[in-house]
Amino acid sequence: MFRKWRKWRESRNASLQLDAILASANPDALLADRNAWLVELGYWLRRDGRLAVDPDTGPDQANAPARSYPAHVRLRYLLQVLARHPDWADRFARTIRSIVRDNDPTSLFCDTGVASHPGFWGEMVDRLQARFLPPPPNRNDMAGLFALVFADESDADWVDGLDDDLIERIASALQAGAEDDRIMLEDTLAASIQVLASQVRATGLSQSIRSRLPGRVQDTPFFRLDAAIAALCEEGLAHDNEVFGHRLNYFRALLDGCLAAAQHVYDDLEENGVSVEVVFQIERMKVRLARIDLLLNAWVDPGRHSRHAHLMAELIRSTQARRSIAHLAGSSFAQLARKVVERSAETGEHYITRDRKEYGELLRAAAGGGLVTVVTVYLKFLIYGLHLDKFVEGLLASLNYAGSFLAIHFAHFTLATKQPAMTGPALAHRLDGAGRPEGREAFVDDTIAMIRSNAAAIFGNLAVVFPVALLVQWLASKLLGANLITPAKAIATIESFSILGPTPLYAAFTGVLLWLSSLIAGWADNWFALHRVHDVMAYNRRLRYVLGQGGAMKLADFWKRNLSGIAGNVSLGFLLGLGPEILSFFGPHMEVRHVTLSTGSVGTAIGVLGMDALRMPSLWLAVAGIALMGVLNVSVSFALAFNMAMRSRNLPRVDRRELSAAVRRRIVRHPMSLLIPPRVVPVSSHAPGDAA
Structure with a gap:
């Protein structure tokens, strides 16, 4: 009994050895097995202790420059092992690409870190449940997979701290530079931006928000969001086209207008009384506006991989904040607390x-x-x-x-x-x-x-x-x-x-x-x-x-x-x-x-x-x-x-x-x-x- 309890406690941070993980990579396995394999790789990256340098890797690993994050050292070690074992590298790359292909990324871009319920209390119950019931790995949900792979508080920091050289080496190892991969990523980003824009528009035109804004509903920036994003995502419109630049500037101006409208709602709440539900809606809309801005940066300039790393780090932070009851209560009740205090x-x-x-x-x-x-x-x-x-x-x-x-x-x-x-x-x-x-x-x-x-x-x-x-x-x-x-x-x-x-x-x-x-x-x-x-x-x-x-x-x-x-x-x-x-x-x-x-x-x-x-x-x-x-x-x-x-x-x-x-x-x-x-x-x- 005590042995089982000790193994249960050790399992929180334990992981398989790298050679066992790489040998078990299988792009044709069931999705649940592949997702579980990626979770195990994530635990290896966070694993405590020094690396045992493989003699086949040569002295490069031992002489690698020290970085502030141990995960960077382990990533370099992983890349060197893959470079020495082409058969492992091929299965590794195909397995990673199959996981990305078979899991829905739209949920990751649109839903991660964003409240899924329309009201505060339903969201609080959902977060309480998420703290004790992690998502199962057999669903084709990239957001749930993110929550399983990046479970440590420091994960976002080391992902955000990846330098350009390491990012390029990771992309090369994954063989992810193909044209079809690039097109799939751009299409997913564009679709996610459109989904988020429609959600922002729906919130801004809801009665609780609309009634606190001046002027006619047609004059609000929320009303014009759909037409602006449809024009921006017009099929065949190249990103280096001058028309695309004008439409992008107009869309960003509308986003700024939405933020200004949200601030106007806050001013109205300050003067006429605070509703937790309205504050919750505004906070959720602000999260979506910030997410649109992140996705735009990655979509408009796909050649800069550092922006993708930053987007990934922000998604990790949002995933972890999504599990926090204190974060939800703090963002929703701060305005009410201030009103009561005043x-x-x-x-x-x-x-x-x-x-x-x-x-x-x-x-x-x-x-x-x-x-x-x-x-x-x-x-x-x-x-x-x-x-x-x-x-x-x-x-x-x-x-x-x-x-x-x-x-x-x-x-x-x-x-x-x-x-x-x-x-x-x-x-x-x-x-x-x-x-x-x-x-x-x-x-x-x-x-x-x-x-x-x-x-x-x-x-x-x-x-x-x-x-x-x-x-x-x-x-x-x-x-x-x-x-x-x-x-x-x-x-x-x-x-x-x-x-x-x-x-x-x-x-x-x-x-x-x-x-x-x-x-x-x-x-x-x-x-x-x-x-x-x-x-x-x-x-x-x-x-x-x-x-x-x-x-x-x-x-x-x-x-x-x-x-x-x-x-x-x-x-x-x-x-x-x-x-x-x-x-x-x-x-x-x-x-x-x-x-x-x-x-x-x-x-x-x-x-x-x-x-x-x-x-x-x-x-x-x-x-x-x-x-x-x-x-x-x-x-x-x-x-x-x-x-x-x-x-x-x-x-x-x-x-x-x-x-x-x-x-x-x-x-x-x-x-x-x-x-x-x-x-x-x-x-x-x-x-x-x-x-x-």
């Missing part, structure tokens, strides 16, 4: 205070948020005191949190821990200009302002939630003669926040939930814009009949202003309430540790236990735990949002150490700027786009 950045700008007036308003809003949180804390104690089923408890807790967050939203209050997920993308936008001194200064200004704003919001929340929660319990005991929670529950509450327990893990988990809610808010805003829901509501016949024209418009404006906030707050409520219960059911036990809610809970517990609580070591461990909780809530959600913003915007590389040093220098020179805003606002901080 929505968060717009919201985050409102949370960054740059002068004392804004700072005071933020403190008042945070105090209001802390006041509402007191009600949330006591409702939470009431819900969990009922000892209901876990799912019911989670559902009621979700409704409690969602209602509280909505009240904070519509009262224009603020909850401190929600800010970092919004301010992260806003700060990432500043990196656009961080390579210049003025841009770097703007980034430092906003970094200090963000730290100050988050600190003020946390202080405003905690400065109200703790004393008010304590006061409510004190009044209940004085006026009603009863505690709102039992002493045992109060002690258990304090102990649950100890820094020595799982509180840090739960606090980091809560930071992830805070970040997820910001993504949901951005996605909801994108969905609203993409489907033009504002216009649908404003011009809805029945709404106008019930509310009147002005009322329907006001309702549409209300949802336009508040949908993102409602979606973010409701989703956060359900993530905090039901999220831990669902995750605990499927995996590890998790709980929520939110700094504002936890501070209110401790205030309530101290109100029940009285001054004796101050002598409890567990109280001070809980205080340390809550301090760390606040740091983790803020830092985890900020880090996730900031990192996503940088990735989605494809920002230029900046010297992070230099930026960090600039922030530290500002703090050392003006430490009070972390607590008190300046009297005069820096010019660089006035508008989000100034530094860009």
